[in-house]
Amino acid sequence: MKSITSALFALLFTVSVFAQNTTWKLDPAHTQIRFSVTHMVISEVTGDFKKFDGEVKSNGTDFSNAQISFTADVSSINTENEKRDGHLKSDDFFNAEKYPQIKFVGKSMKKVGKNKYKLTGDFTIRDITKKVTFDVTYSGTASAFGQEKAGFKLTGKINRFDYNLKWNSLMEAGGAVVGKEVEIICNVQLVKQAS
Numbered sequence: 094m095k096s097i098t099s100a101l102f103a104l105l106f107t108v109s110v111f112a113q114n115t116t117w118k119l120d121p122a123h124t125q126i127r128f129s130v131t132h133m134v135i136s137e138v139t140g141d142f143k144k145f146d147g148e149v150k151s152n153g154t155d156f157s158n159a160q161i162s163f164t165a166d167v168s169s170i171n172t173e174n175e176k177r178d179g180h181l182k183s184d185d186f187f188n189a190e191k192y193p194q195i196k197f198v199g200k201s202m203k204k205v206g207k208n209k210y211k212l213t214g215d216f217t218i219r220d221i222t223k224k225v226t227f228d229v230t231y232s233g234t235a236s237a238f239g240q241e242k243a244g245f246k247l248t249g250k251i252n253r254f255d256y257n258l259k260w261n262s263l264m265e266a267g268g269a270v271v272g273k274e275v276e277i278i279c280n281v282q283l284v285k286q287a288s
Contacts, residue, residue: 114152115150115286115288116149116285117151117243117283117284118147119146119163119281120282120284121145123242124145124279124280124281125278125279125280126145126165126279127140127278127280128140128277128278130275130276131274139172140170140171140172140181141171142166143170145165145166146164147164147281148163149161156243157203157204157210158202158203159199159202160199161197161198161199161202161212162196162199164194165195166193167192167193167194168182186253186258186259187258197214197217197225198214198215199214200213200214201214208231208232208233209230209231210229210230211226211228212226212227213225213226213227218256218257218258219256219257219258221256221257223251223256225249225251227247227248227249227277228248228249229245229246229247230245231244231245232245232246240284240285241284241285242283242284242285243285244280244281244282245282246279247277247278247279247281248277248279250274250275250276250277251277252273252275253274253275254273
């Protein structure tokens with residue numbers, strides 16, 4: 094019985110070691126981390142983060158149950174308006190000085206259709222962590238210049254008030270200057286790392 098238990102333990106250990114045997118890194122030159130929020134009810138403001146980092150560990154090119162971690166540098170936020178970017182970095186919103194990073198740690202990457210996944214994980218802004226789910230489209234892999242790359246598009250939404258992004262000015266005609274719902278759109282390219 095002891096030998097069977099030992100063999101089973103060894104098998105489980107081997108599976109856990111080799112289940113996530115491929116490491117991928119974000120390609121910053123071909124990845125965009127974007128967001129969109131309603132402005133004055135009638136239009137939208139879009140922006141992105143210029144500095145970010147991320148890693149994915151997968152079983153080869155099968156990204157089911159991949160281990161995913163991501164950070165974005167809050168001070169790199171860019172909406173093409175210096176005054177607005179400064180306001181977003183202030184304590185009214187992100188407080189970049191006290192909380193310099195946005196973080197995401199994946200907890201589940203489940204295939205739900207052909208090239209379609211649901212990615213669920215812990216999303217942290219300021220000092221608040223909430224569970225969020227992204228819709229993911231996997232575009233496949235390609236090899237170029239001696240590198241293997243994988244492409245994805247992620248979309249999802251968060252309520253900014255859930256993360257204490259608290260500034261809320263109301264217009265005279267009714268409605269908020271900045272909407273509470275933020276749409277997140279990420280075009281991601283990963284580069285396979287040498288083993």
